[in-house]
Amino acid sequence: MNRLAVVAVVLYxxxxxxxxxxxxxxxKRVHKDGAKAxxxxxxxxxxxxxxxALPLVVWLHGSGETGGDNVAPLRxxxxxxxxxxxxxxxxxxxxxxxxxxxxxxxxxxxVPEMTDPSRMTVAAVAGLRKEFGLDGRRIYVGGFSxxxxxxxxxxxxxxxxxxxxFPIAGxxxxxxxxxxxxxxxxxxxxxVWTFHGDKDAVAPVAGTRxxxxxxxxxxxxxxxxxxxxxxxxxxxxxxxxxxVEWLLTRKRATDPSFEQARVPEHAALIVKTLPDGERGTWxxxxxxxxxxxxxLPIDNVRYRLKPAANADAGVADLLxxxxxxxxxxxxxxxxxxxxxxxxxxxxxxxxxxx
Numbered sequence: 001m002n003r004l005a006v007v008a009v010v011l012y013x014x015x016x017x018x019x020x021x022x023x024x025x026x027x028k029r030v031h032k033d034g035a036k037a038x039x040x041x042x043x044x045x046x047x048x049x050x051x052x053a054l055p056l057v058v059w060l061h062g063s064g065e066t067g068g069d070n071v072a073p074l075r076x077x078x079x080x081x082x083x084x085x086x087x088x089x090x091x092x093x094x095x096x097x098x099x100x101x102x103x104x105x106x107x108x109x110x111v112p113e114m115t116d117p118s119r120m121t122v123a124a125v126a127g128l129r130k131e132f133g134l135d136g137r138r139i140y141v142g143g144f145s146x147x148x149x150x151x152x153x154x155x156x157x158x159x160x161x162x163x164x165x166f167p168i169a170g171x172x173x174x175x176x177x178x179x180x181x182x183x184x185x186x187x188x189x190x191x192v193w194t195f196h197g198d199k200d201a202v203a204p205v206a207g208t209r210x211x212x213x214x215x216x217x218x219x220x221x222x223x224x225x226x227x228x229x230x231x232x233x234x235x236x237x238x239x240x241x242x243x244v245e246w247l248l249t250r251k252r253a254t255d256p257s258f259e260q261a262r263v264p265e266h267a268a269l270i271v272k273t274l275p276d277g278e279r280g281t282w283x284x285x286x287x288x289x290x291x292x293x294x295x296l297p298i299d300n301v302r303y304r305l306k307p308a309a310n311a312d313a314g315v316a317d318l319l320x321x322x323x324x325x326x327x328x329x330x331x332x333x334x335x336x337x338x339x340x341x342x343x344x345x346x347x348x349x350x351x352x353x354x
Contacts (some may be wrong), residue, residue, distance in 0.1 A: 023074045025085045026094065031124035038120040039070040042128070043092035046085050053135040055090040055163075055248065057082060058125060060143030060150040062170075062234075063291065066097045076144060080238045089248060091134065095121045100341060103143065103150020104269060108276075108339040111268040114157055114260065118150060122158060126258045137252040142166035144234035145203060148194075152211075155187040156267060160257040164191040164250035166243060168234045169200055171207025172269070182266035184214035191221040191250045195237045197230025202290065273301050276339040283332045283353060286322050294322035296333055301343060308335065308348045315347055330354065 021028075026041035048054055059082065061073035073094045077083040082092050097103055097117040105112035129136055141162050143151045148170015155165055173179050192215065196208040205226065215222040223246075227236065237243060287295050287302070294305040307316040321327040334349040 022071065023078075023083065025083065026074060026092075028070050029124075031095075031120050031127065033116075033120055033123065036116055036120065038095055038098075038117060038124060039068060040093055040095035040121075040124060041070060041074055042094075043083065043085055043088060044132075045088050045090060047089060048091070048132070051133065053133055055138030055140065056125065056128065056134050057090050057092045057244075057247065058121065058139070058141040059092060059094045060103050060121075060141070060147030061094070061096065062143070062145030062147050063102070064145075066099050066101070068096065068098060070096055072096070076234055076238060081241060081244050082238065089244070090138075090140075091128065091132065093121075093125065093128065095124065097146075102146055104146070104153040107268055107270045108273050108343055109270065111263055111265055111270065114153075118153055118157070119260075122154070122161070122258060122260075136256045137254070138163050138248070138250075139256060140164050140166070140247045140250070142168065143170060144168045145170050145232065148203075152183070152187070153269075155190050155192075156183065156263055157260050158257070159186055159189060159261055160254075162190055162256070163252045164193070164247050166193045166195070166237070166247070167208075168195045168237050169197065169203050169208075169232055171196070171203055171205075172211050173207040180267055180269060181214075182264050184211065184218045184220065186261075186264065186267045188215060188218040188220040193223040193225070193243070193246055195225045195227070195234075197227040197233060199229055200232045202232040271301055271343065273303075273339060273343045274298065274337045276337055278337045279335070281332055281334040282345070283330065285330050286328065286333075288323050288325050292323040294319040296331070296345060303337070303345045304342045305333065305335075305345050305347050308346045311347060312349045315350055318350055319347065 026043050029040050029042055031038045065072040073096050081087050101115055101117050103118050105115045139162055141151050141154055148167035151165050151167040152172035194208055196205045198205050212222055212224045282298050284296050289295055295302045305319050330353045332351050332353055333347055335345040335347040338344040338346050
């Protein structure tokens with residue numbers, strides 16, 4: 001397919017009508033799978049010409065950029081070599097995860113199915129490889145925060161696909177380190193350079209330290225940069241020219257496999273929860289998530305709270321105020337466990353304990 005034809009078949013999912021695109025160097029595209037759609041952007045490097053096999057870098061954004069505008073995920077790459085078609089030696093693909101989803105899958109008491117956004121990202125990569133004749137032995141993946149977690153997820157699901165990975169502030173553990181003792185053995189063949197700030201208040205650095213130690217014990221090719229005094233951030237990493245240089249020195253010895261691997265239970269992200277449908281009353285300090293939802297920790301699992309259809313008067317308003325940070329304290333929460341996209345407590349009654 002010639003270049004003009006490639007441009008002609010690009011599917012657009014624009015931002016606000018009439019708004020100027022702040023990243024015109026990235027083509028707007030959509031990968032479709034039946035009724036499901038994954039918007040993504042694609043940087044085609046100036047060095048590309050039909051017949052040249054160039055590498056591909058896949059960038060997975062954090063949870064703050066979920067949506068469908070096909071713009072927000074690019075902001076982290078602004079003014080970096082990965083957003084510069086003149087200087088970048090590789091294609092750069094930036095998918096956008098839809099709201100209420102994630103790159104990584106969490107299983108409640110069992111190995112989870114892969115999320116649709118991650119599955120469709122890999123399918124889109126396979127399509128791009130065919131369309132542009134990409135170098136299949138030089139496909140790289142990295143991401144920030146939720147995207148860092150998603151990077152570990154893709155390495156786990158496709159251990160024979162990527163040539164290297166760079167998760168940033170996205171540890172592979174749901175809570176305390178050591179919840180996935182088999183993970184390092186599954187991903188150890190992929191070179192990893194991971195980054196984390198030691199003062200990160202959003203994603204605890206302990207998880208990254210733990211996987212780095214486990215990978216080193218497995219004899220893996222792993223590099224770790226910990227930023228002293230650093231918080232939850234990715235700009236410093238993405239603007240470091242050594243990152244792209246490091247990526248391009250990594251190349252698979254064999255062709256990639258796009259076949260999803262079976263994930264062993266001891267390598268999966270599994271949270272041991274109360275049984276689905278269990279009813280009861282639980283007492284604890286309510287919290288708000290980073291995205292403004294109310295939650296209650298029970299036995300080290302943070303259950304999100306939502307009102308039942310027949311909840312007592314005031315429950316919905318109280319949960320909304322907890323989500324906004326306007327209400328705190330210890331409450332007795334009566335409800336039912338619901339395991340779906342999150343571990344929920346469907347709340348019928350709430351009362352402060354003091």
